[in-house]
Amino acid sequence: MGILRLPRSTVLLLVVAFTVGIVVSGFIFGLAFYAPYRMGGITATASWAEALGGYTPSAGAYEQKEEPLTRLETLNRMIIYTANLGLRVDNIDSVMNEIRNITKNLGGFVSGASMSKRDGRKIGVITIRVPQENFNTAIMVIEMLGEAESKDIRGEDVTEQYVDLRARLGNLQREEQRLTEILAMCKTVEEVLRVESELNRVRGEIERLMGQIKYLETRVDLATITVSLSEGKPWIEIPQVDWGASIKAGLWGVFTVLQGLITLTIAATPFIAIGAPIYYYVYRWKKQTKTETAKN
Numbered sequence: 001m002g003i004l005r006l007p008r009s010t011v012l013l014l015v016v017a018f019t020v021g022i023v024v025s026g027f028i029f030g031l032a033f034y035a036p037y038r039m040g041g042i043t044a045t046a047s048w049a050e051a052l053g054g055y056t057p058s059a060g061a062y063e064q065k066e067e068p069l070t071r072l073e074t075l076n077r078m079i080i081y082t083a084n085l086g087l088r089v090d091n092i093d094s095v096m097n098e099i100r101n102i103t104k105n106l107g108g109f110v111s112g113a114s115m116s117k118r119d120g121r122k123i124g125v126i127t128i129r130v131p132q133e134n135f136n137t138a139i140m141v142i143e144m145l146g147e148a149e150s151k152d153i154r155g156e157d158v159t160e161q162y163v164d165l166r167a168r169l170g171n172l173q174r175e176e177q178r179l180t181e182i183l184a185m186c187k188t189v190e191e192v193l194r195v196e197s198e199l200n201r202v203r204g205e206i207e208r209l210m211g212q213i214k215y216l217e218t219r220v221d222l223a224t225i226t227v228s229l230s231e232g233k234p235w236i237e238i239p240q241v242d243w244g245a246s247i248k249a250g251l252w253g254v255f256t257v258l259q260g261l262i263t264l265t266i267a268a269t270p271f272i273a274i275g276a277p278i279y280y281y282v283y284r285w286k287k288q289t290k291t292e293t294a295k296n
Helices: 010-033 035-039 048-052 092-105 132-143 159-185 191-220 242-293
Strands: 081-089 110-117 122-132 146-158 222-231
Touching: 010 242, 081 092, 081 191, 092 110, 092 122, 092 132, 092 222, 110 132, 122 132, 132 222, 159 191, 159 242, 191 222
Parallel strands: 081 222
Antiparallel strands: 081 146, 110 122, 122 222
């Protein structure tokens, strides 16, 4: 009995088939069992009511998650916080009602809302004002109502402007007091009219500055959040695939299969080293026995 000899083309085909089999099986194994790839799509969701924990502004405060860019510790500075959020939602009417409820629970109010249709899809814009200490909470909870498409958070430092207005107001109030004292000392009608004219001008400046100061204080105390809502989805969506994660998982599977084959080969080497000679001698002995039997 001679050694079986196969054509080169057959040998090459077997090698290619064996290699392809390892690669395919490795990719399938990796996509099925590679832990980081399987966990990549896991997300956690929670309702805004759970985020608020059922509290109201009068009962306590809210447990807020601070973000480095939106930290509300002003350190005695006057900061005006504003945010613009873009959300894609299933139903704009219900989401607007949710935002109104959230705003009320956080001690704020709705300063404006509008709704229209564009390209057959409904869009809406709602602007709310909430106390500065609830700014982060409001953003976090509103983002849970839909799919976030955009987010822009800004903080404007108006401390210098505020201090300047307060200083000018103090100067004008002292000037008003001096003019009042001078008015009491006037003896002629002409002097009285001239002092009163100047006093009216100063009082007008005082009222204007007090209005500007009040405006800044209101803007600082109540942060502004504008939420743009869009409804519906395109009639066709191109799926987004993380090819890098898929390839990484597949390569992990291929190398795992190869590692298993190498480990199996190393483990089987002692048995092959012992079994091959035994098989050879047994085979030769049987062949020799058959030959002698045939001669007899």
